[in-house]
Amino acid sequence: MKIKVINGPNLNMLGIREPGIYGSESYGALCAMINEHCEKLGIEVELQQSNHEGDLVDYIQQSYGCIDGIVINPGAYTHTSIAILDAAKAVGIPMIEVHISDVASREDFRQVSYIRAACEKTITGHGLQGYIEAIDFLFEKYGK
Ligand code: DQA
Numbered sequence: 001m002k003i004k005v006i007n008g009p010n011l012n013m014l015g016i017r018e019p020g021i022y023g024s025e026s027y028g029a030l031c032a033m034i035n036e037h038c039e040k041l042g043i044e045v046e047l048q049q050s051n052h053e054g055d056l057v058d059y060i061q062q063s064y065g066c067i068d069g070i071v072i073n074p075g076a077y078t079h080t081s082i083a084i085l086d087a088a089k090a091v092g093i094p095m096i097e098v099h100i101s102d103v104a105s106r107e108d109f110r111q112v113s114y115i116r117a118a119c120e121k122t123i124t125g126h127g128l129q130g131y132i133e134a135i136d137f138l139f140e141k142y143g144k
Contacts, residue, residue, distance in 0.1 A: 008075030060087040069138035088118035096134035
């Protein structure tokens with residue numbers, strides 16, 4: 001099984017940005033945790049992060065035909081990007097939406113998720129562990 005974990009804007013600032021909301025672990029630590037978990041399960045994983053909307057569209061498009069599942073945290077683009085939703089719908093790859101924070105209990109402008117319409121499951125508020133839960137879900141459903 002081959003998956004991608006795609007992170008959007010400001011997630012490269014994990015550990016620095018609002019640690020009370022996003023925790024004290026760095027993006028590097030998140031990548032290490034994901035790599036270790038995937039290695040244990042025998043999953044091939046590619047990690048991608050960008051602060052640019054079009055890059056996220058490219059990462060999704062480039063997955064077509066070669067990736068079995070995508071875990072995505074589009075950051076703030078969750079709440080604004082029809083282009084990322086359209087890319088997800090275009091490739092039709094099983095996708096799980098992850099948010100580190102509990103977006104449901106935050107500001108009104110975070111209550112809309114465009115990407116959700118293309119995702120099999122949404123995991124919010126479980127911290128970095130949410131990425132692991134998303135990977136496990138994909139593995140259980142598509143990895144065996
Ligand atoms: C986030 C939640 C978004 O509202 C925010 O813009 C982020 C991170 C999360 O992981 O909790 O950048 O996606």
